[in-house]
Amino acid sequence: MTVTSDLLRLATIGSVDxxxxxxxxxxxxxxxxxxxxxLDAVVNASERxxxxxxxxxxxxxxxxxxxxxxITIDVAYxxxxxxxxxxxxxxxPGHVQYTRNMATGASTADLALVVVDVAHGLKEQTRRHxxxxxxxxxxxxxxxxxxxxxxxxxxxxxxxxxxxxxxxxGELGFGVVTCVxxxxxxxxxxxxxxxxxPWYRGPTVLGALESSDAGAWTNATNGPRLPIQWxxxxxxxxxxxxxxxxxxxxxxxxxxxxxxAGIETTITTLxxxxxxxxxxxxxxLSIDVALADETDAGRGDLLARAPLPRVTSELSxxxxxxxxxxxxxxxxxxxxxxxxxxxxxxxALDGVVDxxxxxxxxxxxxxxxxxxxxxxxxxxxxxxxxxxxxxxxGSFVLIDEVTNATVAAGMVGRASFLA
Amino acid sequence: MTLTPLRPPxxxxxxxxxxxxxxxxxxxxxxxxxxxxxxxxxxKDSAVLLHLAVKAFAPGRLPFPVMHVDTGQNFPEVLAFxxxxxxxxGARLVVASVQDAIDRGRxxxxxxxxxxxxxxxxxxxxAIVEQRFDAAFGGARRDExxxxxxxxILSFRNAFGQWEPRHQRPELWQLYQGRVNPGEHLRAFPLSxxxxxxxxxxxxREGVALPSIYFAHERDxxxxxxxxxxxxxxxxxxxxxxxxxxxxxxRTVGDATCTGAVESDAVTVAAIxxxxxxxxxxERGATRADDRFSETAMEDRKREGYF
Numbered sequence: 001m002t003v004t005s006d007l008l009r010l011a012t013i014g015s016v017d018x019x020x021x022x023x024x025x026x027x028x029x030x031x032x033x034x035x036x037x038x039l040d041a042v043v044n045a046s047e048r049x050x051x052x053x054x055x056x057x058x059x060x061x062x063x064x065x066x067x068x069x070x071i072t073i074d075v076a077y078x079x080x081x082x083x084x085x086x087x088x089x090x091x092x093p094g095h096v097q098y099t100r101n102m103a104t105g106a107s108t109a110d111l112a113l114v115v116v117d118v119a120h121g122l123k124e125q126t127r128r129h130x131x132x133x134x135x136x137x138x139x140x141x142x143x144x145x146x147x148x149x150x151x152x153x154x155x156x157x158x159x160x161x162x163x164x165x166x167x168x169x170g171e172l173g174f175g176v177v178t179c180v181x182x183x184x185x186x187x188x189x190x191x192x193x194x195x196x197x198p199w200y201r202g203p204t205v206l207g208a209l210e211s212s213d214a215g216a217w218t219n220a221t222n223g224p225r226l227p228i229q230w231x232x233x234x235x236x237x238x239x240x241x242x243x244x245x246x247x248x249x250x251x252x253x254x255x256x257x258x259x260x261a262g263i264e265t266t267i268t269t270l271x272x273x274x275x276x277x278x279x280x281x282x283x284x285l286s287i288d289v290a291l292a293d294e295t296d297a298g299r300g301d302l303l304a305r306a307p308l309p310r311v312t313s314e315l316s317x318x319x320x321x322x323x324x325x326x327x328x329x330x331x332x333x334x335x336x337x338x339x340x341x342x343x344x345x346x347x348a349l350d351g352v353v354d355x356x357x358x359x360x361x362x363x364x365x366x367x368x369x370x371x372x373x374x375x376x377x378x379x380x381x382x383x384x385x386x387x388x389x390x391x392x393x394g395s396f397v398l399i400d401e402v403t404n405a406t407v408a409a410g411m412v413g414r415a416s417f418l419a
Numbered sequence: 420m421t422l423t424p425l426r427p428p429x430x431x432x433x434x435x436x437x438x439x440x441x442x443x444x445x446x447x448x449x450x451x452x453x454x455x456x457x458x459x460x461x462x463k464d465s466a467v468l469l470h471l472a473v474k475a476f477a478p479g480r481l482p483f484p485v486m487h488v489d490t491g492q493n494f495p496e497v498l499a500f501x502x503x504x505x506x507x508x509g510a511r512l513v514v515a516s517v518q519d520a521i522d523r524g525r526x527x528x529x530x531x532x533x534x535x536x537x538x539x540x541x542x543x544x545x546a547i548v549e550q551r552f553d554a555a556f557g558g559a560r561r562d563e564x565x566x567x568x569x570x571x572i573l574s575f576r577n578a579f580g581q582w583e584p585r586h587q588r589p590e591l592w593q594l595y596q597g598r599v600n601p602g603e604h605l606r607a608f609p610l611s612x613x614x615x616x617x618x619x620x621x622x623x624r625e626g627v628a629l630p631s632i633y634f635a636h637e638r639d640x641x642x643x644x645x646x647x648x649x650x651x652x653x654x655x656x657x658x659x660x661x662x663x664x665x666x667x668x669x670r671t672v673g674d675a676t677c678t679g680a681v682e683s684d685a686v687t688v689a690a691i692x693x694x695x696x697x698x699x700x701x702e703r704g705a706t707r708a709d710d711r712f713s714e715t716a717m718e719d720r721k722r723e724g725y726f
Contacts, residue, residue, distance in 0.1 A: 037704030062565025064715045076568045077561045079614050100589040107591045229446040244443045274435050286439035336596050397594045404598040409591045
């Protein structure tokens with residue numbers, strides 16, 4: 001049996017009506033990812049709603065309200081594989097009021113597939129999405145400059161969007177950006193190369209996704225971390241500590257520090273789920289470990305190797321605020337970081353980001369979908385890395401104390417473009 | 420930027436990553452919720468889910484009971500499998516019975532040949548309220564249906580048990596937060612990112628036991644709604660239908676009145692993996708009459724509180 005282990009997770013981003021869902025529909029249909037009955041259902045739904053023979057956006061816009069309104073409300077996850085690679089695709093909504101859902105889709109993505117309507121250029125909402133994707137640490141960008149048929153396949157129209165995208169991507173610190181002139185509706189340069197664009201020599205959207213190295217592993221710059229989720233009692237009275245590894249690999253025999261207590265001990269046994277006892281385990285694997293010394297380790301604690309994370313109860317952080325009511329200094333919330341939940345308070349609001357200019361300015365409160373810089377104080381100490389060093393120990397969410405809704409995505413530290 | 424990727428080098432295989440992620444979700448919810456329960460239908464997805472739950476808490480026992488929503492119209496092989504499996508791991512079994520719900524007047528009896536598919540929601544929500552469960556693990560996958568493709572891994576249900584697709588909680592990174600107020604609950608779907616093929620490849624790798632009806636066998640069937648429907652105590656052939664004996668297997672397991680069989684000669688998991696890899700029709704499209712009522716049948720049932 002062959003299992004393709006090369007997986008790319010991507011999220012679509014961009015403004016409403018630029019064609020994100022249509023592009024994903026086109027990609028899935030032209031790579032034959034849909035079963036016959038699923039394609040039939042899309043054809044039937046298109047006819048019933050009077051939107052032509054095949055509305056490709058219906059492949060992912062599966063909710064009743066989405067089809068009635070012709071918009072995407074929440075993220076659809078689709079799974080695709082080609083001979084070269086497996087994909088998990090998060091098709092995200094473009095509307096500003098659903099930014100929280102876009103952030104949900106982008107938070108686990110390696111690559112953003114940006115869709116831009118060539119006739120309109122970069123809208124504010126696309127800039128907001130690019131800014132959030134950059135903050136969330138999405139590494140790769142593929143840009144479909146879409147609806148090229150509507151501008152008669154004009155190379156200069158394409159180039160002016162490319163120039164705009166490259167400027168913004170540069171400011172936000174993205175690396176290589178691949179721009180592709182497309183018509184998702186007609187299928188040009190999505191899976192099949194277009195014969196309308198003889199002046200374009202680059203890859204199709206699929207080609208760009210298949211060859212992107214955004215999902216490739218680069219060694220972490222900091223040491224291994226194991227946030228403890230659960231204590232497993234072993235027969236005979238011993239205990240092992242279960243959690244998911246992130247950062248560098250952990251090994252049997254590793255000298256580790258239990259934080260926040262600061263106790264040094266050694267991993268005597270490392271158990272994986274598949275194959276049992278193992279010499280090492282890399283990021284993304286759920287394991288349990290036995291320690292050489294008696295400790296009172298439990299859920300919320302963390303095992304780490306140097307360079308050690310910081311132990312702190314005051315955080316400087318970047319927030320994407322999704323709450324319906326504004327956030328101001330003094331407000332109390334709950335904070336979940338790794339496996340620890342603690343009360344937290346906003347000590348200071350240090351600024352709000354203008355997504356168009358990336359200028360940080362003073363304001364008394366954060367409103368829904370604002371990106372802001374804050375200082376937080378927590379009741380219990382947290383064990384943190386800067387988000388740019390570690391996406392697990394550098395991230396947190398804020399929770400409304402009354403409704404229990406998740407109201408913010410938080411990242412420890414601030415991105416260099418917000419300096 | 421020098422961001423650390425969330426995921427590991429390609430030396431770690433796909434199935435091990437899916438397994439680790441599912442176990443991570445099981446442990447998070449078990450740690451954060453007061454009274455979780457694991458929904459177990461006896462189907463392949465819930466068999467895999469239970470297998471993962473056992474692994475997540477071994478060598479300890481499951482820190483939650485297992486619940487079967489029993490329509491009273493089951494395949495006998497599946498009930499036997501349920502009892503065998505639950506006994507083998509020493510779990511506590513809760514049965515939420517649709518027949519009880521009918522007897523207590525909570526739901527109207529659709530008659531001996533009628534489908535009890537939607538009545539499962541009544542039995543399920545009643546059991547959640549009575550037993551004060553605040554989280555229910557399910558084996559649903561996002562590749563099954565277009566409404567499921569939209570659902571969070573931790574899916575919030577209000578005090579009426581409803582899913583509100585327009586007001587889902589943001590779910591950032593792998594920070595699954597499962598806090599609810601009394602009367603509300605969560606559905607947790609650890610297999611969200613698994614495809615049907617992943618499930619079968621995992622069953623093959625781990626040797627997960629399944630009910631015999633997943634494997635090819637001869638059975639009396641009739642052709643109805645473009646499916647092969649087994650003729651048994653719950654399904655009677657209509658005058659226009661011809662009963663045939665065919666070599667079939669089940670691709671999903673649900674209520675006996677609305678789950679169809681597919682023609683197949685696959686008698687081993689390896690043969691099923693090959694069959695699934697080349698299928699032209701989706702598993703629910705091939706086998707579920709309950710999804711054919713309308714364009715948004717699954718969404719409508721989920722809004723009411725279905726799995």
